[in-house]
Amino acid sequence: MSGPLRTTFVIIVALLVPIVPYVIIGELPGEQWLSSADDDAFAFGATGASLLVADVLLPVPSSIVGTLLAGRLGFISGFLWTWSGLCIGHVIGYGVGRALLSGARAHLPETPTLLAVLVSRSLPILAEALTLTAGATRMSFAGFTGACLIGNFVYAFLLAANGAALIPGGLVGPVLVIPMLLPAAGLWLWWRHRARLATTRGNGRGQESEIPR
Numbered sequence: 001m002s003g004p005l006r007t008t009f010v011i012i013v014a015l016l017v018p019i020v021p022y023v024i025i026g027e028l029p030g031e032q033w034l035s036s037a038d039d040d041a042f043a044f045g046a047t048g049a050s051l052l053v054a055d056v057l058l059p060v061p062s063s064i065v066g067t068l069l070a071g072r073l074g075f076i077s078g079f080l081w082t083w084s085g086l087c088i089g090h091v092i093g094y095g096v097g098r099a100l101l102s103g104a105r106a107h108l109p110e111t112p113t114l115l116a117v118l119v120s121r122s123l124p125i126l127a128e129a130l131t132l133t134a135g136a137t138r139m140s141f142a143g144f145t146g147a148c149l150i151g152n153f154v155y156a157f158l159l160a161a162n163g164a165a166l167i168p169g170g171l172v173g174p175v176l177v178i179p180m181l182l183p184a185a186g187l188w189l190w191w192r193h194r195a196r197l198a199t200t201r202g203n204g205r206g207q208e209s210e211i212p213r
Contacts, residue, residue, distance in 0.1 A: 045073055045081040052085030056093035056128050061134065062086065063122070066159030069162045073168025079160035086121070087145075090131045094144055096133025121151035151181040 048069040056063045066086075070078025112130045117139075120127045134144050 003075050041077070043079035045069060045077060049081045049085030049088075052082060053085070053089040053092065055095070056088070056089040056131060062124075063159060066156060067163035067167070070160035070163030072163075073163035075160050078163055079156050082159055083152055083156035086156060087156055088150045089125075090152070091145065093128060093131035094135040094139075094141070098138060101132065101136035116149040117144060118151040122147070122155045125148075147179055150204075 048065050049063050051060045052062055054060055055065075066078070066082035069081050072078070073081065112134050117130055117134060120130050131148075
């Protein structure tokens with residue numbers, strides 16, 4: 001398989017891993033699964049965190065699960081379960097990418113930047129794809145983990161604040177709308193990052209062309 005074909009293959013696989021399960025079965029019923037553990041706070045939290053761990057490979061509605069965890073368990077407990085579940089899931093995704101896709105890493109166009117990993121945490125599909133790609137390209141594990149810890153901290157904090165503030169008051173509508181705005185904010189940050197990166201590269205090439213030969 002030639003270099004360009006390997007690159008295309010790795011990118012397609014990285015995207016299809018989270019997309020295919022969603023197409024086949026749709027979003028998993030996170031709210032129903034959590035409701036089955038309502039009587040036991042620890043079981044409720046562990047179930048929610050487990051769903052978030054699986055989110056890196058399966059179409060779990062992470063924003064809804066994280067919001068419900070805080071709504072039922074309170075801000076601190078909900079935040080800790082959400083944050084830990086997201087981080088563990090992304091570390092597993094990194095390992096899967098490194099183990100299964102790293103054979104073609106020399107042909108990948110580039111390793112994702114730490115900023116890209118950080119700002120993509122709330123973006124469905126893109127967060128999972130970048131996680132797998134980070135593993136495949138052997139991004140520094142320490143750097144990847146640090147970016148995930150920070151990005152997921154912010155994401156989990158916002159979900160927990162949303163759930164803890166609105167669910168006890170019965171404001172279900174805003175509870176479901178607000179998490180949908182987070183991916184939009186993340187997408188805007190991602191777009192700004194890519195635009196700034198492209199500008200920096202363009203300026204660098206321009207400076208190189210001015211060097212006398």
